[in-house]
Amino acid sequence: MEEVVGQDEPVVTVGVDETFIATGRWGMKRSIRLVALGGLVAGALLAGMTAGGSAAPKSRLAGKPIVIAMPLALTGVISFYDQPNLAGAQIAVSQINKKGGVLGRPFKIITGDTKSDLSLIAGVAQSLIAKGANLMIPTLDYDFGGPSARAACAKNIPAISEAGDSRFGLQGIGRCLFNQFPSGSEAAIGATFAWAKGWRHPFVFQDPSISYSKTFYENFGYSWGKLGGQVAGSATFMNSDQSVATQVAQLKSLVDQKKVDFIFMGSYAPGGASATKQIRAAGINLPIIGGAGFDGTFWLGAVPNLTNFYVVAGGVTTGGDPNPLRAAVYKAYKAKFKKDAPLGEQTLNGYSAVYAFAKAIKAAGSVKGLAVMAKLEKFKSTALPIGNITWTSKCHISKLRSLPIITFVGSKEKFIAEVAPKASILPKTLC
Amino acid sequence: MSVVDVLARATRACWPLPPLLLLVAAASEIAYVTGGPETQGVVVVALINLTLVVGLYTFVGTSGVFSFGHIGFAAIGAYTAGLLVIPPSQKAILQPSLPTFIADAHFGSIGATLMGGLVAAAVAAVLAVPLMRLNGLAAGLATFAVLVIVRTVANSWDQVTNGAAGLSGLPVSTNKNQALVWALVAIVAALVFQNTGLGLRLRGSREDYPAARSLGVNVHAERRVAWVVSAFLVGIGGGLYGQYLGSFNANAFYLALTFTTLAMLVVGGLTSLSGAVIGSLVISFIGEFLNRVEQGVHVGPVHIPARPGLREVGLAAIMLAILILRPRGLTNGRELPWPSRRWPRTKTEPVPAESAAAETEAQAP
Numbered sequence: 001m002e003e004v005v006g007q008d009e010p011v012v013t014v015g016v017d018e019t020f021i022a023t024g025r026w027g028m029k030r031s032i033r034l035v036a037l038g039g040l041v042a043g044a045l046l047a048g049m050t051a052g053g054s055a056a057p058k059s060r061l062a063g064k065p066i067v068i069a070m071p072l073a074l075t076g077v078i079s080f081y082d083q084p085n086l087a088g089a090q091i092a093v094s095q096i097n098k099k100g101g102v103l104g105r106p107f108k109i110i111t112g113d114t115k116s117d118l119s120l121i122a123g124v125a126q127s128l129i130a131k132g133a134n135l136m137i138p139t140l141d142y143d144f145g146g147p148s149a150r151a152a153c154a155k156n157i158p159a160i161s162e163a164g165d166s167r168f169g170l171q172g173i174g175r176c177l178f179n180q181f182p183s184g185s186e187a188a189i190g191a192t193f194a195w196a197k198g199w200r201h202p203f204v205f206q207d208p209s210i211s212y213s214k215t216f217y218e219n220f221g222y223s224w225g226k227l228g229g230q231v232a233g234s235a236t237f238m239n240s241d242q243s244v245a246t247q248v249a250q251l252k253s254l255v256d257q258k259k260v261d262f263i264f265m266g267s268y269a270p271g272g273a274s275a276t277k278q279i280r281a282a283g284i285n286l287p288i289i290g291g292a293g294f295d296g297t298f299w300l301g302a303v304p305n306l307t308n309f310y311v312v313a314g315g316v317t318t319g320g321d322p323n324p325l326r327a328a329v330y331k332a333y334k335a336k337f338k339k340d341a342p343l344g345e346q347t348l349n350g351y352s353a354v355y356a357f358a359k360a361i362k363a364a365g366s367v368k369g370l371a372v373m374a375k376l377e378k379f380k381s382t383a384l385p386i387g388n389i390t391w392t393s394k395c396h397i398s399k400l401r402s403l404p405i406i407t408f409v410g411s412k413e414k415f416i417a418e419v420a421p422k423a424s425i426l427p428k429t430l431c
Numbered sequence: 432m433s434v435v436d437v438l439a440r441a442t443r444a445c446w447p448l449p450p451l452l453l454l455v456a457a458a459s460e461i462a463y464v465t466g467g468p469e470t471q472g473v474v475v476v477a478l479i480n481l482t483l484v485v486g487l488y489t490f491v492g493t494s495g496v497f498s499f500g501h502i503g504f505a506a507i508g509a510y511t512a513g514l515l516v517i518p519p520s521q522k523a524i525l526q527p528s529l530p531t532f533i534a535d536a537h538f539g540s541i542g543a544t545l546m547g548g549l550v551a552a553a554v555a556a557v558l559a560v561p562l563m564r565l566n567g568l569a570a571g572l573a574t575f576a577v578l579v580i581v582r583t584v585a586n587s588w589d590q591v592t593n594g595a596a597g598l599s600g601l602p603v604s605t606n607k608n609q610a611l612v613w614a615l616v617a618i619v620a621a622l623v624f625q626n627t628g629l630g631l632r633l634r635g636s637r638e639d640y641p642a643a644r645s646l647g648v649n650v651h652a653e654r655r656v657a658w659v660v661s662a663f664l665v666g667i668g669g670g671l672y673g674q675y676l677g678s679f680n681a682n683a684f685y686l687a688l689t690f691t692t693l694a695m696l697v698v699g700g701l702t703s704l705s706g707a708v709i710g711s712l713v714i715s716f717i718g719e720f721l722n723r724v725e726q727g728v729h730v731g732p733v734h735i736p737a738r739p740g741l742r743e744v745g746l747a748a749i750m751l752a753i754l755i756l757r758p759r760g761l762t763n764g765r766e767l768p769w770p771s772r773r774w775p776r777t778k779t780e781p782v783p784a785e786s787a788a789a790e791t792e793a794q795a796p
Contacts, residue, residue, distance in 0.1 A: 074739050075739045075740045075743070112469070113725075113726075113739055115742070115743075117687075118676055118679060118683050119472075119476045119672070119675070119676065119683075120472070120473070120476075122472055122603075122676075122677075123468060123469040123470075123471065123472020123473060123476075124469055124472075126468035126469065126471075126472065127467050127468045127469035129468075130467060130468050142596075142599075142678075143597065143678070143679075143680060143682075146599070146677075146678050147676065147677065147678070150603075150677060165596065167525065167596075167599055171524065172525075172599065172600075208586075208587065208594070208595065209586075209595065210595050211594065211595040211596040211597070211680070214594065214595055214596075215596075430524070
């Protein structure tokens with residue numbers, strides 16, 4: 001859900017010739033001429049290429065596509081999250097277009113690759129907007145989706161996506177942006193589930209390496225306290241740590257004294273998966289609760305035969321989701337790509353955003369940005385595949401919607417419960 | 432002396448400044464005017480990278496000591512400038528735990544950028560004392576440690592840097608003109624610095640460390656000065672980058688940017704300012720060119736389909752090829768040569784051919 005950056009980037013060594021012996025100068029002018037010539041040729045090519053990409057003139061003719069800009073990380077670290085996001089949106093667009101589109105107009109997705117590179121995102125988003133975008137689905141993260149969303153807001157283009165960071169909405173970005181994720185509520189949902197199970201003594205694994213995991217365990221501490229619980233112990237580690245032996249030993253001694261009855265994993269894969277493996281290897285089979293960082297089955301290979309692990313997830317991607325809307329999305333994904341969706345929540349994000357746009361456009365009777373935004377602000381427990389969404393003119397984050405709890409049986413996911421948080425245990429967020 | 436002579440002498444005195452400034456201004460202007468919004472963004476980032484690379488060159492190029500830590504100074508510049516330009520009303524919402532003297536401070540874009548450079552230079556001045564005694568691999572590792580430390584502090588100092596979530600809400604003020612002016616200023620500053628007595632002594636020590644020491648050059652002291660000047664320029668580059676992104680966290684100033692800027696410097700030619708400028712422009716240009724090819728293009732009747740990831744692979748291959756064919760960079764580690772044959776030296780003092788040739792040789796490096 002949040003960024004996964006910089007932890008495992010390979011270290012490249014650059015060879016340095018420290019002697020710097022002066023060599024002949026004959027090559028200098030020739031090389032400059034070559035560079036200049038190359039520059040001119042390439043410049044001409046570049047200019048030719050850009051000439052083709054000018055903005056299309058606006059018209060409101062029926063049958064003209066409604067353009068959804070998707071400036072996404074199609075390559076790089078974030079592409080893992082954005083690819084299912086794009087796939088979800090593509091499935092929704094083809095479904096809607098088959099039924100004749102909205103207001104007699106089909107949807108059309110245009111994409112641009114932000115390469116998981118912060119410095120490129122705003123430019124990619126602006127170029128898609130210049131191609132006549134009416135709507136936008138940015139990357140599902142505050143850091144990597146924020147720059148696109150800001151570009152959309154500058155032109156009053158409605159944008160829908162999701163991020164765990166509560167800055168991803170009206171207060172942090174602008175009026176155009178609507179966040180489908182219950183920011184700040186994910187940990188509260190985990191806490192509510194554990195409390196309902198009768199578990200009372202959590203040991204919290206804290207991974208402060210990225211904003212997502214840090215907020216996740218801090219919010220858990222807050223919500224758990226509001227429920228009246230106490231934390232039995234906690235240990236800090238970094239996602240890039242190879243060994244968490246010290247932290248597991250700490251946990252083990254509390255487990256031996258019977259002071260712990262479940263583990264809260266404030267982390268994400270791959271580091272969180274590795275920590276989980278080491279906990280199980282130490283013979284500790286207590287229930288573990290994780291969040292969106294463990295959504296999907298992609299990481300299960302690291303911890304074979306994992307049991308008693310509960311995830312506050314997006315849905316059951318491997319079949320059997322009791323929510324028919326979600327199940328239909330995963331089924332369509334499997335039909336199109338011949339495999340299960342790799343991530344639950346992210347696939348739903350793109351899919352659901354398109355349906356939310358369709359609903360708002362139908363209600364507004366136009367694709368005018370401000371009119372569509374006004375209708376999105378009227379969503380009240382509106383049933384979308386991602387969940388029941390509520391947005392108001394003061395808050396563009398659907399804070400109180402439920403999330404499913406899933407567990408793993410072999411390499412399959414199994415639905416456990418659908419949990420919504422109580423407003424009283426939610427930490428203070430931006431709205 | 433005729434006007435032409437005066438001009439020629441003046442140009443020669445500040446060579447290779449005129450062609451470098453012209454090249455940077457013309458290249459960025461042409462790309463900016465002919466390109467769409469995406470290219471325009473790339474131009475701004477390229478100019479910011481140029482400022483960073485020129486700043487890096489001021490230390491690495493003149494002293495010959497490799498530094499992997501300079502992007503840490505860019506981070507310090509970006510955080511300082513960022514905390515100063517975010518409106519206090521927004522800071523109160525997004526970072527309620529900020530110390531009051533930062534929470535209440537509010538600077539304009541230029542002032543904040545300069546402050547970013549100053550704070551980076553101040554940190555560098557402290558670090559210079561232990562670090563500048565080191566040579567070779569030890570210096571490379573120690574500077575890398577600086578990068579890691581800055582990144583870890585930026586990622587964990589919740590009250591000030593907002594931890595891993597980072598700063599947000601910076602007014603996006605770095606546009607093409609601002610980035611261009613700063614880049615040109617950085618180039619001028621770097622040239623002035625490398626031609627001062629200190630710069631020349633430092634470059635001497637780069638070529639032959641024992642000889643420089645034996646001539647009484649206090650290499651460590653001179654490196655300290657270059658380190659601080661270079662941190663100032665890099666800090667300014669970082670401040671500009673932060674104000675281009677609008678929101679960033681510590682990851683924006685880590686390994687990726689470190690290797691991008693170092694690669695630009697090495698490809699251009701580590702030991703000359705011309706190399707820093709040309710390397711930075713060439714890599715930015717090739718990157719953007721491949722980016723276009725990657726999205727799928729028509730070359731006449733032939734359509735090249737979209738190939739995501741081509742930019743990264745192609746850029747790596749081209750850099751490798753350049754370094755194999757020209758191990759000392761595109762400029763061979765030299766400044767742009769003076770077009771000597773076409774410019775009369777002076778009319779009154781004809782120089783014998785032999786000694787003229789010898790003099791040109793001597794001035795070449």
